Amino acid sequence: MAELPITSSRTVSVALSDGTSYNAVDVFTRPPDQSEYVFFTEWWVPIPASPTSEHISSATTTSSSETTPTSTPTPTHASVSPTSTSNAQPIQQGSGSGLSTGVVAVIAVACVVAGFILGVIMSFLFLRRRLRALDAGHHASQRDSQEKPLQAISLTDTHIRDQYLIVPTADSKIGSELSALGQLLQQHVENNYHLQPVSRSANELSNALVHLGLGESGAIPVVELAALALDPKTRYVAIQHVIAKIAFISATFNETTTISLLPEPVSLFLSMIPKTKGRMGNPDALESALTRWRQLSAFLLHPRRGSRTALTPSEDTSTHEAERLAVALNTFLSPFVAGDREERYEQENHLREVIVECVTFDYLLFSQPSEYKFCFDSNGREMSLVVCPGLHRVSDEEGSRFPAPGELVILPVVRSI
Template sequence: MASVYAVSIRTLWGANGPDPNRAYGELYSGGTTVDWPATLTSISLANGPPITDVRIFTTTFSGTEPTISITRALAQFQSAGTTGTWPAVSTGIFTASPASLTLTTAPPTSSVTSGTRSTDTGTSSLSPPTARPIASPDASTPGLATGAVVGIAIGCALVGLAIGLVAAFCFFQRDRQAQHGNSGGVERQALDSGGAYPTEKGAPSAAEDVQLSRFLLEATPDRDIVQETQAIGALIDQHVESYYHTHAVSVDASAVAPALAQLGFPLTTTTTASPDAYRAATLCLDPRTRQTGLRHVLTRVLLSSIDMKPPPAHGGPPSMLPAAISSFLRAMPASESDRFRDPQANTRALREWRTLSAFLLHPGRSQRTALPADEAAVAAQARELAASLHTFLRLFVHPQQQHQREHLQAVIEECARLGYVLLSHPSDWEFVLDAGVAANRAGGGVVVEAGLGKLQPGSPCAQRLLEPVVVSV
């Protein structure tokens, strides 16, 4: 297929004038610039033989010369692999006298990749066919094309946006560091001044707390805990009524009091709300108040064995809690030695440690149930606690009751199960073992069944869920 075209030769200036090596051809058809054919095979000139060894490189040329102001597709002529001279006379920077020529093309068998086309008979590096501004060959208007202006404007906008983002990031980063430094200074000032504990700057966020709470052990309902506490009180009452006599015992209270002191009773006290070791021994030695005294002693000792507080300095009963928990509680000092002396901070820290310890000790954490009691360990601990109690209770055991020790161990084990439930609970609980002001005004009283209070986070007072059973003596 042959087509008739016209070509204008454009020779660009070099250092010393027009440079023949910078001669480019611009193809015209019907007076309009067109792309060079991708399948060019030969050029037939009107005044010469056909040129069959042709290789044309097409380039999109942005004006860098003073006289070029638009983007044009200019082709450099090559023959036999070297740059040749276009077969037309060109003078000056632009020669606009078109030379008549005929281009012969082959059927398209090219593959297009990123704007480069290759054929079997010739190779042309062509820009993709795109719309271009058209100007006269003699046009020499200075300036940039509209597309170039838009591109430059967009590029400047993007660069400005990037600079703004970097500046904003640096500003906020510096501001955050300044705030962190100031908060650290405030904390150090609070510590140096001996004030209260600093605010919880390093505490986990609320989102982290919520996420962790999804895995911690679930709380046993309050109703179940209250019922279990009442059941233990009933078991102690049944045990005292069944296994201890009411005969007179020829022992002085001062000789019995040290045994109770070893179980956690103070030797002396300034309040009558809770009896000390001597008064408790007196109640147990008197046949008329023996059952009341024994119920109080067992209730106080057994519930103290599952208490989450450090044991008193004067001693206490063997613990019925897991060995890891009881060892830690024994290692804690009885009173703070730091200068803050903030009981709320200690309470919260102990609560967090308790719930996390119960979770980590649980053999099946995914079940999210209360920590199950280790039956073998609980049985061994119950025997130890029963032996400690026997040094005092042996004075009152009925001679015909041979199973008093076994029944006492069963009551202790039941109490230990309640301790495991409270250990796993996210809230703090406390047993009420004091008779209270009202009982004292009425002439004195002794608790025989413990009350139960639940401590809510942030509240200094416990919510009373179970009132203690007080017997006047």
């Protein structure tokens, strides 16, 4: 079978400068027995020129036709004169549709702004949903707290007492502290008061004792006590008894004194308790109530509740209380202090130091879960005075009272007169 020739054609539109346009066909043909293509152009009829644009449109086709060896196409040759070609205007192929740089920039900025706005909207919706969830949880917790009220803490619950209230101090340590205070009192009296005769009368001194709160309810009448202080032989014993009695009963609930060494809120509350004749009602109930209240007060007044240690007065508090009590005591003690100014200054300073130690001990007793009571009884010994009180524990940690006089902690120190 004979090889067929290969023919390729391309249609070109040419616009000239004089406004005339032509359509032409470029034909490429390779005979079967040759390797090179033969080119010729077929001119077509002119077409009307576009008044606004110049263009070239090109179409290329390739075809294969069956010819006999004896049939050879006779091409019509045409050429474009140099003059016509030189007059052709620059031709732009294809119809361009690209966007300018400004348009692209505007589109990019619009996309960024749209993305930012979308992100803000999504963030707002997410936060609003989260806030609603938190608000719903808060209301749910409030409902739970209202539906499940806290259980009241019972002071009779041993577990609560052992876990939260102040840890009790051993009786042996309390007794040692009181004994040390007795020795300090003795040193103060022996080093700061003289044994010379004084110009005061027993009545004047007894009035001072009454104002201090001793009254006539003591083991010895105040007039007799004043006479013992005037006697140089029994002066030290009488003075030590007076200082000890005033310093320790000032920290006792059931005693009436002009100055209280208890914490100020406690003293104020005790002064507001109505006094009734013979304390009408059940005395055990009153004592038990006071014990409960004292335990909670010691816990609530403590600046470091978690330490569960005894309440201690601040330096300002102890100094202030000591100053007040020292001024009150010196209405009775001043006649027995030497007239020298320096000696009086030393006596006042040392008396304040002794009272500060007594205040610290009083706070220690106040903090204990159990109830304690000072004892100024000389155990029936005649012609004797207590110069340092004894101590009894009269109730346990739950407020249950022991049979009188209670459990002995330390015996009183008694001196003959």
